[in-house]
Structures are given as structure tokens and as C-alpha cells.
Amino acid sequence: MSIRFNFGGDEHIFGEVSEEMSLTSFFTGLSMTNAVRTAGIRGVTEICPANASFQIRFDPDIVRPQDLLSELKSMEEAASKAAPVLKTRIIELPVFFQDPWTRETCLRFRERHQDPSSTDLEYSARINGYATVEEFIAAYSGQPWFVSMVGFVAGLPFLYQMVERKKQIQAPKYLRPRTDTPKLTIGHGGCFAAIYSVRGAGGYQMYGITPAPIYDPTRKVRYLADDMCLFKPGDIVKFKAIGRDEYDATLEEIEANQWQPTIRECTFSLTDFNSDIYGTNAKLMELINGR
Amino acid sequence: MAAKVISPGLSTSVQDLGRPGHYHVGIPEGGGMDRFATRIANLLVGNDPGAAVLEATFMGPELEFTQSAVIAVTGGELPPKLNGEERPTWESFPVKTGDRLSFGFLKGGARAYLAISGGIDVPVVLGSRSTYILGALGGHQGRTLKAGDELPIGEGSGKAGLSLPANLRRVWNSPAELRMLPGMYWHRITEAAGNRFFEETWKVAPEADRIGYRFRGGTPLEFVEREQPFGAGSDPSNIVDACYPYGSVQVPSGTEPIVLHRDAVSGGGYMMLGVVISADMDLIAQLQPHTPARFVAVTLEDALAARAEQRAALARAEGYLAG
Numbered sequence: 001m002s003i004r005f006n007f008g009g010d011e012h013i014f015g016e017v018s019e020e021m022s023l024t025s026f027f028t029g030l031s032m033t034n035a036v037r038t039a040g041i042r043g044v045t046e047i048c049p050a051n052a053s054f055q056i057r058f059d060p061d062i063v064r065p066q067d068l069l070s071e072l073k074s075m076e077e078a079a080s081k082a083a084p085v086l087k088t089r090i091i092e093l094p095v096f097f098q099d100p101w102t103r104e105t106c107l108r109f110r111e112r113h114q115d116p117s118s119t120d121l122e123y124s125a126r127i128n129g130y131a132t133v134e135e136f137i138a139a140y141s142g143q144p145w146f147v148s149m150v151g152f153v154a155g156l157p158f159l160y161q162m163v164e165r166k167k168q169i170q171a172p173k174y175l176r177p178r179t180d181t182p183k184l185t186i187g188h189g190g191c192f193a194a195i196y197s198v199r200g201a202g203g204y205q206m207y208g209i210t211p212a213p214i215y216d217p218t219r220k221v222r223y224l225a226d227d228m229c230l231f232k233p234g235d236i237v238k239f240k241a242i243g244r245d246e247y248d249a250t251l252e253e254i255e256a257n258q259w260q261p262t263i264r265e266c267t268f269s270l271t272d273f274n275s276d277i278y279g280t281n282a283k284l285m286e287l288i289n290g291r
Numbered sequence: 292m293a294a295k296v297i298s299p300g301l302s303t304s305v306q307d308l309g310r311p312g313h314y315h316v317g318i319p320e321g322g323g324m325d326r327f328a329t330r331i332a333n334l335l336v337g338n339d340p341g342a343a344v345l346e347a348t349f350m351g352p353e354l355e356f357t358q359s360a361v362i363a364v365t366g367g368e369l370p371p372k373l374n375g376e377e378r379p380t381w382e383s384f385p386v387k388t389g390d391r392l393s394f395g396f397l398k399g400g401a402r403a404y405l406a407i408s409g410g411i412d413v414p415v416v417l418g419s420r421s422t423y424i425l426g427a428l429g430g431h432q433g434r435t436l437k438a439g440d441e442l443p444i445g446e447g448s449g450k451a452g453l454s455l456p457a458n459l460r461r462v463w464n465s466p467a468e469l470r471m472l473p474g475m476y477w478h479r480i481t482e483a484a485g486n487r488f489f490e491e492t493w494k495v496a497p498e499a500d501r502i503g504y505r506f507r508g509g510t511p512l513e514f515v516e517r518e519q520p521f522g523a524g525s526d527p528s529n530i531v532d533a534c535y536p537y538g539s540v541q542v543p544s545g546t547e548p549i550v551l552h553r554d555a556v557s558g559g560g561y562m563m564l565g566v567v568i569s570a571d572m573d574l575i576a577q578l579q580p581h582t583p584a585r586f587v588a589v590t591l592e593d594a595l596a597a598r599a600e601q602r603a604a605l606a607r608a609e610g611y612l613a614g
Contacts, residue, residue, distance in 0.1 A: 011538075011569050020521040046315065050533045053534065154428065173524065200425070217428040
């Protein structure tokens with residue numbers, strides 16, 4: 001494995017770990033960005049891990065671009081040999097699948113969709129080989145997801161499900177992007193889930209909605225008082241499928257600022273995961289279920 | 292101690308020199324799109340160069356002052372009028388309680404910067420007063436101005452009559468030449484498509500804002516054929532979602548290049564052909580829709596030389612104003 005380095009103009013270095021998505025590539029990118037952060041290199045202003053790549057921004061008046069590139073290259077071997085172990089957290093997020101709001105939006109933009117005669121959920125269940133929407137939702141919420149990148153807009157997580165490749169859920173983006181997506185929609189495009197942190201345009205298939213704010217620029221939501229964005233790259237997320245009653249009850253608690261998501265510290269080992277995916281996931285999920 | 296917004300203009304927001312350090316959670320640095328104009332506007336009214344100013348796009352706001360102050364307008368040629376009487380740009384002048392500031396029609400460039408002595412004193416969020424509109428963060432209530440808004444102004448002590456001579460301002464050529472370092476996913480397009488990209492003259496599309504500038508009028512790109520990598524998506528312009536550099540040139544479906552600016556979306560799934568150099572970011576801020584523009588390939592050494600030149604030009608202007 002060799003990272004493809006590239007200058008992005010005179011202020012960025014881009015490192016592509018691999019063209020295709022995999023947890024191994026994500027881990028290498030994360031090890032690299034963690035190493036750069038630890039090294040505290042003068043002139044580095046932004047350290048951004050992404051799905052299978054990463055980006056470092058720097059001030060070329062402080063650090064010479066070629067020097068920084070050499071330094072990054074010298075970290076590559078250590079990063080690829082680093083034990084792929086991550087101290088992180090698992091966060092449980094309630095999701096109301098098949099909710100009326102994404103459904104209404106989905107019907108409003110039907111002519112921009114691959115299959116105008118079915119809903120996003122029906123279409124995605126079918127092309128992924130699930131007999132019913134319920135089975136599809138069970139697969140979606142049954143195994144945890146890695147936050148492999150945060151971005152596009154403030155606080156929006158890209159999530160990659162922790163299952164083997166043949167079980168990865170894949171779906172194309174809308175043929176033409178929608179001009180509207182409800183805030184806190186759970187969407188899916190390519191092999192990634194995303195949670196829309198703000199209302200706006202979007203092209204991902206829409207499956208459900210979470211009552212839990214994930215970005216609060218006013219920092220009034222109690223669990224977003226310190227960090228206005230809930231998610232960080234490396235977080236593990238487990239969706240918990242809820243119905244209308246629990247959605248309404250949770251929303252009421254959130255409005256009273258009484259609610260917070262279940263979050264547990266955990267350690268993730270990619271080696272353990274690769275040797276026993278579902279056993280590793282089960283142990284992680286016990287942390288939030290055995291409360 | 293405030294400026295009242297009588298009418299907001301087309302898209303006017305509070306900006307300073309931005310909030311780097313949060314791009315990894317999708318919050319862009321923001322700040323005045325034309326950094327040179329932002330700094331000079333502040334220096335003309337005796338502010339720190341990073342004080343908060345108003346950035347007005349294509350059309351100016353109308354304001355009423357409830358205190359005396361010294362103000363200056365820089366950037367695009369958007370002539371200020373005080374109580375209906377035209378005042379020069381790039382020059383500080385006094386205003387007093389009850390005065391009304393309005394603007395004539397835009398004569399050149401695209402964005403004007405209004406600095407008020409004392410600076411616009413909205414709360415600092417994540418180290419900056421800049422408005423990040425998409426994320427409803429910072430600035431005045433996280434949004435562009437509306438009629439009826441009252442902008443708090445800090446304490447200042449500027450001198451009227453200070454001006455920056457024309458030979459110390461930046462000159463814009465037509466067609467605009469945007470210098471770009473090819474790279475990133477350049478290998479995804481054919482050699483012929485790459486040559487054509489630089490030979491053709493493009494035009495700024497109406498979709499041109501703080502997030503990015505779209506260009507039209509060139510030939511769609513031809514991609515090198517490949518089987519799309521797992522997770523990338525089916526269009527040949529798709530990649531596994533990655534970070535987008537400021538100034539990066541993405542070409543969704545290979546048709547219309549988009550250059551990301553200060554409020555960039557921080558990442559996504561479109562291939563990038565390269566990145567416009569830091570020295571030409573201010574220039575983009577001053578392009579109106581329909582302006583002809585060309586992309587010019589440069590090396591990293593060229594980019595660093597242009598950056599040094601731009602710093603020297605800023606130092607000359609700052610030196611002149613420091614007297």
C-alpha cells in the first residue's frame with residue numbers, strides 16, 4: 001500500500017490511501033492524521049481525515065510545502081504499521097424510519113428519482129435484495145456504522161456500515177438533486193449513510209429521521225454545549241429503530257433539554273473485527289444495551 | 292451605538308478574516324471573500340485588519356447610523372452615497388448620528404467591503420465574527436442582513452480622509468485569468484480534455500456565491516475509462532467522498548467546473564482537476580456572472596512566487612496607510 005500524495009494548490013496536501021472505500025484505508029488515513037496532529041508541525045492549520053483519504057492544510061509562509069510533504073511521507077510507514085486500534089466511543093441514535101416527513105419530501109421530488117413508482121425505501125430494499133422494507137430497515141439498524149468522515153456542511157457525518165463488503169448497502173444518488181431535505185434526515189448514497197445536519201439540498205435516498213439534533217450553532221442543546229457538532233471521525237454509531245410514539249416522546253424531552261444520547265467509551269481493533277465481524281459488533285452493542 | 296439596516300441589499304453579511312481550524316467537522320473558514328479589500332477597509336478606518344466588516348454582493352445595503360463614526364468602502368466599485376451624495380471608494384469619511392448610507396450601481400467587481408471604525412461588534416463564535424450562512428453560525432444571527440436589523444458597533448478612533456491610491460489596489464484583467472495547479476484527480480480526464488480545459492474561455496455562471504463559483508461555456512470533459520472503485524458512485528466524475536481544498540476545481544458529470552471559495556462545502560464525491568492558487572482567491576470574489584474567465588496552469592513554484600508578490604503588494608498598501 002502506498003499513499004498517493006498530491007499538492008492541492010499552495011496551501012493543501014491531499015493524500016489518497018486508496019481509490020476504493022474500505023475500513024483498512026479509513027484506518028490508515030486516520031492514523032496518518034492522528035500522527036500529524038501529535039507531531040504538532042508548525043504551519044499546519046487544518047487536519048481533515050476523510051473516508052479513504054485525508055487532507056492537510058498549511059501556511060506555506062511558515063512551512064515549505066516540499067518539507068511538509070517529506071515529513072508526511074516519513075510518517076507513512078509508521079502509520080501503515082501502527083496497530084489498527086482506536087480508542088473511541090459508540091453512540092446510539094434513535095431513528096424513526098418510514099416517517100411522514102421524509103416520505104412527503106420523497107413524493108414531492110419523485111420525478112427526480114430512478115424509480116418514480118416506489119419510495120426511496122422500497123427502491124433501496126429491492127435493489128439490495130431485501131424482500132421487504134422491514135427487512136431492509138432491520139439490516140440498516142442491526143449493525144453499527146463507522147463515522148468515516150464529517151463534512152460537506154457543518155457536523156454532517158458520513159457513515160460506513162461495519163459489515164463485510166458483500167453485505168454493504170449501496171444505492172445511487174437521485175438523478176437530479178432535490179432542492180429540499182428535512183433536517184436530521186438519514187440518507188444513503190453510494191455505500192455511505194449520512195445524517196443531514198441542516199435542512200437543504202441533497203441527493204441521497206431518504207430513509208428516516210432522528211429526533212436528536214447533531215449540530216447546534218447556538219450550543220443550547222445540553223450535549224452540544226461544548227462541541228456544537230456531535231460527531232467526530234472514528235465515532236461508532238448504532239441506529240435504534242423507533243416508532244412514532246417514541247419519536248414524539250424523545251422530541252418532547254429534547255425540547256425540554258432533558259434528553260441526551262447514550263454514549264459509551266470503547267476500544268475498537270480492526271484486527272479483531274476482521275477475524276470476527278459480528279462477534280466484535282455484538283460486544284460493542286452490549287456496551288449500549290447493557291446500560 | 293449601532294447601524295440600523297433600512298434595506299439589506301442583495302446578500303450582505305458580516306465577515307472578518309475567518310475561523311480556520313474547524314474544517315474537519317465541516318465548518319469552513321469563511322471570512323471576506325476578498326481578503327485584501329477586507330483588510331484595507333479596516334485599516335482605512337483605524338481598525339485592526341481582522342475586524343468585522345460588511346460584505347455586500349452586487350448591490351449595497353442602506354444603513355442609518357445612530358452614532359458618529361468613520362467609514363470606508365473598498366473592493367468592487369460600488370459607490371457609497373451619504374445622505375444621497377456620492378463619496379469616493381477606498382477612502383475614509385465621517386458619518387454622524389442620523390446619517391444615511393446608501394450605494395449607487397455597481398461599476399466594477401462584484402463585492403464591496405464596508406468598514407466602520409470600531410468594527411461590527413457581533414459575538415465571536417469559534418474565534419470569528421464571520422457569518423457562515425449554510426450553518427446559521429456567527430455574524431448577525433447566523434444569516435444575511437434583513438431590514439430592521441441593528442448592528443452593534445465597537446469603540447473606534449479612525450481618521451477621515453485616509454485613502455489608498457489606485458496604483459496600490461489590485462487590477463483585474465479581462466478575461467480573468469485564474470491560475471491553477473493541476474493535480475488531485477487530473478489523471479481521470481484524457482489529455483485532449485485537459486488541453487481543451489485550459490485553452491477554452493469559460494464564463495461565470497449565475498450560481499456564484501460564497502460557497503463556490505460555477506463556470507460554463509466550455510466543452511464537457513472526456514474521462515479516462517475505468518471500472519468505478521467500490522463506494523465511489525456510478526458517474527465517471529464520482530470519487531469516494533474526499534475533502535475539498537479551498538479553491539479546488541470540481542467538475543460534476545464533467546460539464547461545469549465549480550471553484551470552491553471561503554464558505555466551501557468541505558468534502559464530497561466529485562473529482563477535482565486541481566486547485567486555484569491562494570493568490571487568485573481574492574480575484575474570484577470580484578467576478579460578476581457572465582464574466583469571461585480562463586484557467587491557466589501553473590507550477591507550485593509559480594504559485595508560491597505569486598503568493599509572495601501578493602504579500603508584498605499588501606505590505607506596500609499597509610505601509611502606505613501606516614504612513
